Amino acid sequence: EAPALRNPKLLVEACLIGAEWSKAGSGTIAVTNPATGTIVGTVPNAGAGETRQAIEAAHAAYPAWRGKTANERAVLLRKLAVLVSENQEDLARLLTAEQGKSLAEARAEVGMSAAYVLWFAEEARRVYGDVIPSPWPDRRVLVTKEPVGVVAAITPWNFPSSMIARKLGPALAAGCTIVIKPASQTPLSGLAWGLLAQEAGIPDGVVNILTGSAREIGAELTSNPLVKKITFTGSTEIGKVLLKQAAGTVKKVSMELGGNAPFIVFDDADLDRAVAGAMLAKYRNSGQTCICTNRVLVQDGIYDRFAQRMAEAADALKVGNGVEDGVMQGPLIDAAAIDKIEEHIKDAVDKGARVIAGGHRHALGGTFFQPTVMVDVVPGMAVAREETFGPLAPLFRFRDEAEAIRMANDTEFGLACYFYTRDLGRAFRVSEALEYGMVGINEGIITTEVAPFGGVKESGLGREGSYQGIEDYLSAKYVCVGGL
Numbered sequence: 001e002a003p004a005l006r007n008p009k010l011l012v013e014a015c016l017i018g019a020e021w022s023k024a025g026s027g028t029i030a031v032t033n034p035a036t037g038t039i040v041g042t043v044p045n046a047g048a049g050e051t052r053q054a055i056e057a058a059h060a061a062y063p064a065w066r067g068k069t070a071n072e073r074a075v076l077l078r079k080l081a082v083l084v085s086e087n088q089e090d091l092a093r094l095l096t097a098e099q100g101k102s103l104a105e106a107r108a109e110v111g112m113s114a115a116y117v118l119w120f121a122e123e124a125r126r127v128y129g130d131v132i133p134s135p136w137p138d139r140r141v142l143v144t145k146e147p148v149g150v151v152a153a154i155t156p157w158n159f160p161s162s163m164i165a166r167k168l169g170p171a172l173a174a175g176c177t178i179v180i181k182p183a184s185q186t187p188l189s190g191l192a193w194g195l196l197a198q199e200a201g202i203p204d205g206v207v208n209i210l211t212g213s214a215r216e217i218g219a220e221l222t223s224n225p226l227v228k229k230i231t232f233t234g235s236t237e238i239g240k241v242l243l244k245q246a247a248g249t250v251k252k253v254s255m256e257l258g259g260n261a262p263f264i265v266f267d268d269a270d271l272d273r274a275v276a277g278a279m280l281a282k283y284r285n286s287g288q289t290c291i292c293t294n295r296v297l298v299q300d301g302i303y304d305r306f307a308q309r310m311a312e313a314a315d316a317l318k319v320g321n322g323v324e325d326g327v328m329q330g331p332l333i334d335a336a337a338i339d340k341i342e343e344h345i346k347d348a349v350d351k352g353a354r355v356i357a358g359g360h361r362h363a364l365g366g367t368f369f370q371p372t373v374m375v376d377v378v379p380g381m382a383v384a385r386e387e388t389f390g391p392l393a394p395l396f397r398f399r400d401e402a403e404a405i406r407m408a409n410d411t412e413f414g415l416a417c418y419f420y421t422r423d424l425g426r427a428f429r430v431s432e433a434l435e436y437g438m439v440g441i442n443e444g445i446i447t448t449e450v451a452p453f454g455g456v457k458e459s460g461l462g463r464e465g466s467y468q469g470i471e472d473y474l475s476a477k478y479v480c481v482g483g484l
């Protein structure tokens, strides 16, 4: 059933194409609540035709939007940020209903969405160019920044609100218009952005939102020459497909892809702090974030104590429907997610690992899973290489700093990593040796709108947040003024 909202209009069951709320498409997609299995709402199953219309609407709206002053765009984006904040409770309830995360986490995500939009409203006015000392006495060398044009954004189900904020915010601030395709599991949080954008007074066609067939919509977005940039958050597998498709028309790309985050605990770590950090870095959103630690690497001398503390903390996590009081861990997104975690546990146990907390489907049934901790995990196991994307903490053992660095970097991914130490020299050495886009030193939660979020290696291209987040939506134009 639909969540009780103060403003029921926020549950939108239509796509936004230009000025129109459209139900066009081949049939509909039912959105289910992963905690209860009930239907939250129904959205259109749009395809290539609707996508073309949305792209054309974004293209038509582009000249007027880029022609506004930066301050005019900033004023509208600030209004949008205020509306997101004012509707935080409703948006959080909608998010929990379709995604499953606890209400506390959903509120935090919506708060983060508002923070991103506000940040980029501010950045809109700081798109500076350069005047470069000229190598010629009679010429001047100028560089200006221009919006890249129509942007297509494809977003995932794990952060259905804030992943849109990180793309829509900088795109609109830069003067781009946008077509957004939210994940089919969580389209309602995405469609709500359309209503709020209209309410903020953002002109028709600047924001377009389509729900439906990922393959069809994705193919049109990546091949249509009117689209100048693809920004995607999701799996490395689909990211590679989109990169190949976007090559046909040489689009700009931003990719936030998978991770395999190590969480390294050295013997000299503050144990309390390390356990608290590992719990957040592992079990937030039931382990379903691309920066969740996938591998906990613990030094010999502290291994047993850390393992025991981690198991106690995992056993203490309250699992349940995210809307219930005190629940810290909701269900997983779908049955496939349960299969994956079970496969990883079975593979590890078959190869000699031991489960010391959880390990099974939760008594609540459905897609609930027990927060799990495993010890004696070694590099040959599947968990060492593949992202589990679930509440499983596998504890690997290492002897010294060099071994920890080698194990941490032994992956094709390079998104986030974490380590705990009280030795200042080690903090610098290890931070510089880790091949990752983001490092948490004695911190398990590091995301903020003011810092650049993104990965190296197969974890992605580009950065979101910070001043760099808007650069990704701008092209430099070099202007040479001669004959002076």
Ligand code: ADP
Residues within 6 Å of the ligand: 154, 155, 156, 157, 181, 182, 183, 184, 214, 215, 217, 218, 219, 233, 234, 235, 236, 238, 239, 241, 242
């Ligand atoms: P996850 O494994 O987290 O579900 P995906 O990469 O499969 O991540 O999905 C992330 C987003 O990419 C979703 O919006 C999904 O609908 C979309 N997507 C999936 N397959 C394709 C595709 N072939 N083309 C374009 N988008 C796709």
